[in-house]
Amino acid sequence: MDTEVCRRFGIEFPLFAFSHCRDVVAAVTNAGGFGVLGAVAYTPDRLEEELRWIDDHVGGRPYGVDVLVPGKIDESAERGGGLDDMLAAIPAEHWAFLAGLFEKYDVPPPDFEKAKRSNARGGTQVTKRGASELIDVSLAHPIGLIASALGTPPPLMVERARAAGVPVAALVGTAEHARRQVAAGADLIVAQGGEAGGHTGEISTMVLVPEIVDEVAPVPVLAAGGIATGRQMAASLALGASGVWCGSVWLTTEEAETPPPVKEKMLAATSRDTVRSRSRTGKPARQLRSAWTDEWEGPASPGALGMPLQMIVAEGAMRQINKVAESGGPGARQLANYFVGQCVGLMNTVKPARQVVYDMVQEFADAVERLNRITEG
Amino acid sequence: MDTEVCRRFGIEFPLFAFSHCRDVVAAVTNAGGFGVLGAVAYTPDRLEEELRWIDDHVGGRPYGVDVLVPGKIDESAERGGGLDDMLAAIPAEHWAFLAGLFEKYDVPPPDFEKAKRSNARGGTQVTKRGASELIDVSLAHPIGLIASALGTPPPLMVERARAAGVPVAALVGTAEHARRQVAAGADLIVAQGGEAGGHTGEISTMVLVPEIVDEVAPVPVLAAGGIATGRQMAASLALGASGVWCGSVWLTTEEAETPPPVKEKMLAATSRDTVRSRSRTGKPARQLRSAWTDEWEGPASPGALGMPLQMIVAEGAMRQINKVAESGGPGARQLANYFVGQCVGLMNTVKPARQVVYDMVQEFADAVERLNRITEG
Numbered sequence: 001m002d003t004e005v006c007r008r009f010g011i012e013f014p015l016f017a018f019s020h021c022r023d024v025v026a027a028v029t030n031a032g033g034f035g036v037l038g039a040v041a042y043t044p045d046r047l048e049e050e051l052r053w054i055d056d057h058v059g060g061r062p063y064g065v066d067v068l069v070p071g072k073i074d075e076s077a078e079r080g081g082g083l084d085d086m087l088a089a090i091p092a093e094h095w096a097f098l099a100g101l102f103e104k105y106d107v108p109p110p111d112f113e114k115a116k117r118s119n120a121r122g123g124t125q126v127t128k129r130g131a132s133e134l135i136d137v138s139l140a141h142p143i144g145l146i147a148s149a150l151g152t153p154p155p156l157m158v159e160r161a162r163a164a165g166v167p168v169a170a171l172v173g174t175a176e177h178a179r180r181q182v183a184a185g186a187d188l189i190v191a192q193g194g195e196a197g198g199h200t201g202e203i204s205t206m207v208l209v210p211e212i213v214d215e216v217a218p219v220p221v222l223a224a225g226g227i228a229t230g231r232q233m234a235a236s237l238a239l240g241a242s243g244v245w246c247g248s249v250w251l252t253t254e255e256a257e258t259p260p261p262v263k264e265k266m267l268a269a270t271s272r273d274t275v276r277s278r279s280r281t282g283k284p285a286r287q288l289r290s291a292w293t294d295e296w297e298g299p300a301s302p303g304a305l306g307m308p309l310q311m312i313v314a315e316g317a318m319r320q321i322n323k324v325a326e327s328g329g330p331g332a333r334q335l336a337n338y339f340v341g342q343c344v345g346l347m348n349t350v351k352p353a354r355q356v357v358y359d360m361v362q363e364f365a366d367a368v369e370r371l372n373r374i375t376e377g
Numbered sequence: 378m379d380t381e382v383c384r385r386f387g388i389e390f391p392l393f394a395f396s397h398c399r400d401v402v403a404a405v406t407n408a409g410g411f412g413v414l415g416a417v418a419y420t421p422d423r424l425e426e427e428l429r430w431i432d433d434h435v436g437g438r439p440y441g442v443d444v445l446v447p448g449k450i451d452e453s454a455e456r457g458g459g460l461d462d463m464l465a466a467i468p469a470e471h472w473a474f475l476a477g478l479f480e481k482y483d484v485p486p487p488d489f490e491k492a493k494r495s496n497a498r499g500g501t502q503v504t505k506r507g508a509s510e511l512i513d514v515s516l517a518h519p520i521g522l523i524a525s526a527l528g529t530p531p532p533l534m535v536e537r538a539r540a541a542g543v544p545v546a547a548l549v550g551t552a553e554h555a556r557r558q559v560a561a562g563a564d565l566i567v568a569q570g571g572e573a574g575g576h577t578g579e580i581s582t583m584v585l586v587p588e589i590v591d592e593v594a595p596v597p598v599l600a601a602g603g604i605a606t607g608r609q610m611a612a613s614l615a616l617g618a619s620g621v622w623c624g625s626v627w628l629t630t631e632e633a634e635t636p637p638p639v640k641e642k643m644l645a646a647t648s649r650d651t652v653r654s655r656s657r658t659g660k661p662a663r664q665l666r667s668a669w670t671d672e673w674e675g676p677a678s679p680g681a682l683g684m685p686l687q688m689i690v691a692e693g694a695m696r697q698i699n700k701v702a703e704s705g706g707p708g709a710r711q712l713a714n715y716f717v718g719q720c721v722g723l724m725n726t727v728k729p730a731r732q733v734v735y736d737m738v739q740e741f742a743d744a745v746e747r748l749n750r751i752t753e754g
Contacts, residue, residue, distance in 0.1 A: 003751050174649060175722070195581035203648045204572035204581040206603035206612065207719040211648055226583035235583065235612035237751060238744045271580045271588055272551060342584040345552070367615045368748045374380050374614060375745050 005220050005242040009034055009144055010062050013361050014243025015233065016222055017353070018066060022050045023255035026057040027353035036147060040068040044133045051141040064145030065138040069131040069154055076309070086312060087116055093302045094313050101295055105331030107324045115316035132156060139164045147171065147190070150199050150283070158185035171224065173201025173208070175215040182216050189216055190245045193225030197248045197341035199285045200225065200276065206239070213240035228343035230363025248341040253353040261325035262288070262338045271345030280318070280339070282310030288344070290337035382597050382619040386411055386521055387439050390738050391620025392610065393599055394730070395443060399427045400632035403434040404730035413524060417445040421510045428518040441522030442515040446508040446531055453686070463689060464493055470679045471690050478672055482708030484701045492693035509533055516541045524548065524567070527576050527660070535562035548601065550578025550585070552592040559593050566593055567622045570602030574625045574718035576662045577602065577653065583616070590617035605720035607740025625718040630730040638702035639665070639715045648722030657695070657716070659687030665721070667714035
């Protein structure tokens with residue numbers, strides 16, 4: 001395939017794969033696509049390790065990194081006191097609600113005091129300081145793209161990426177945000193529809209992509225949200241996108257580190273089984289509907305906190321829930337979930353990530369062939 | 378263009394236009410598409426008039442009718458007592474809330490007692506008896522399609538359509554509903570994504586269309602929801618649809634009977650300016666966000682009633698609001714709204730309906746051409 005994005009990023013197919021799993025990133029890059037590692041869950045040291053591993057496995061082929069630098073987070077996280085400030089800002093009733101959930105679903109609770117501190121360390125990665133460290137680690141590797149997953153890329157990110165000669169991508173959910181991101185220096189816009197997994201707005205991919213393509217032309221736009229097949233890739237390019245950005249579809253690949261009970265749920269889920277909920281990060285993020293999302297919406301819920309406080313409450317709990325679910329706890333299985341888009345309904349078999357790329361490219365070609373038959377008829 | 382749907386329905390372009398306005402229906406049919414008149418707002422006598430007019434203006438070219446036969450409506454409407462049963466089922470607080478809205482927004486209220494009875498007559502059109510009358514009127518005309526807009530087409534509709542040799546279409550928002558509709562006798566499925574105007578589910582067009590195409594093959598599927606341009610038409614066919622079904626895009630055409638203040642709002646609206654709300658019909662329907670939808674979501678709201686009771690409360694009020702808005706009342710302008718999908722953000726100029734068809738077909742061809750350049754590159 002020959003597109004501007006293919007030429008510019010040195011890839012065969014304009015297919016970008018967002019994953020927190022280095023094996024997926026390397027597999028997609030090696031198959032002719034462009035793997036992008038989601039860095040938010042990593043400490044700087046761990047990210048360094050992951051990127052070194054990728055460098056060793058892609059033979060110089062292009063890959064990128066995605067960091068989460070939200071525009072607005074709870075002010076306790078930026079106050080400078082680090083973990084202590086954040087922990088102090090979490091009301092006791094949230095820990096009590098969490099303890100109640102563990103009891104109700106018969107999940108042995110983690111050591112909350114210990115968990116709090118380790119979770120809070122995770123919370124620091126979305127602060128400006130935390131994200132800045134991840135950016136520095138990333139730019140020291142031969143990456144071909146740095147992406148800002150949420151909010152305008154901060155000047156610091158754009159400056160350092162420019163200095164390193166690395167293009168900057170930004171994920172957006174509205175045309176207005178796209179305009180702002182381009183003004184802030186984004187070289188590539190990812191137009192992400194509301195059907196996407198993770199943090200997302202409400203405008204669908206079908207409407208958002210042509211809107212943003214018209215808004216930011218000639219800046220190239222990748223379509224994201226609801227894309228797991230070659231037909232959807234062809235649809236995205238028909239809408240005017242220069243390529244696609246897929247996240248969910250990798251979660252059920254052989255390589256994915258998705259906890260097995262969650263993988264099973266995803267394979268069985270229909271497109272109706274997701275919900276946009278603030279219960280994992282504090283910002284609306286699409287994920288599997290489960291007892292976890294239901295309880296946080298329920299009458300006993302104290303309501304989700306802001307980001308990153310809700311992450312601190314949720315992530316340690318989900319680690320324990322996944323562990324117990326994996327060893328068969330039925331209550332933990334009810335609670336278990338993960339970020340995924342509506343295209344989870346189309347994810348019904350486990351394949352190697354490489355095969356997903358090849359299948360998408362083949363189905364893309366078939367879809368274009370079908371369109372030709374229609375117009376030539 | 379040559380598709381199975383084109384051959385089967387005797388049209389040049391697989392573009393179906395849903396409209397309550399006979400001029401739009403005739404214009405699209407005459408331009409080579411397939412116009413479908415939404416019958417729900419009409420009494421049987423009025424529908425007879427509209428269809429006679431269309432017959433006189435399309436020179437034998439194909440068009441269809443869409444009736445709304447909801448699966449579940451408020452039981453008062455089916456009790457047999459007609460208007461009185463329905464009016465008795467509406468709590469006084471809903472009329473009081475409505476009167477309060479008129480006062481707050483400085484809109485002279487209609488004669489509520491008179492309005493109640495005329496609105497309730499509208500409510501009877503969505504009962505089984507009311508819909509049945511509209512079906513009979515429709516099938517006495519040379520229509521090429523009868524569509525069920527909400528819920529499984531009732532056996533009565535399928536039987537009478539079969540006897541008249543008229544194909545039956547059904548609008549659906551999930552793969553499960555599509556399967557049920559085909560089992561009930563639907564010949565054509567309209568897969569309508571959550572970005573659509575009017576009654577809609579939550580799964581986006583990008584995900585829903587391939588899901589339903591796979592579910593009901595070889596029954597043909599039209600894509601609906603978010604489609605207002607030729608790029609989106611090409612995307613829909615890339616997804617596997619056999620054609621598209623558009624509703625919103627006609628609302629800002631020259632022919633449309635959209636109240637002028639609402640048309641102005643639509644031309645100015647972005648894709649963010651819609652909301653799924655029960656405030657007009659009692660079932661979730663996407664429409665322009667306005668003071669009307671905000672107030673029904675607000676703290677003073679008694680909550681929307683079921684269908685058709687909420688229609689009785691809302692429709693008479695909206696008629697008065699539109700009238701006052703048209704003569705410049707600022708409060709009425711704030712309240713005014715109408716059903717429309719997220720693609721309202723792409724509807725920025727007033728064109729004849731014929732021109733919308735031609736532009737979509739031309740842009741469709743351009744999109745396919747662009748896809749070819751990508752694959753051949």
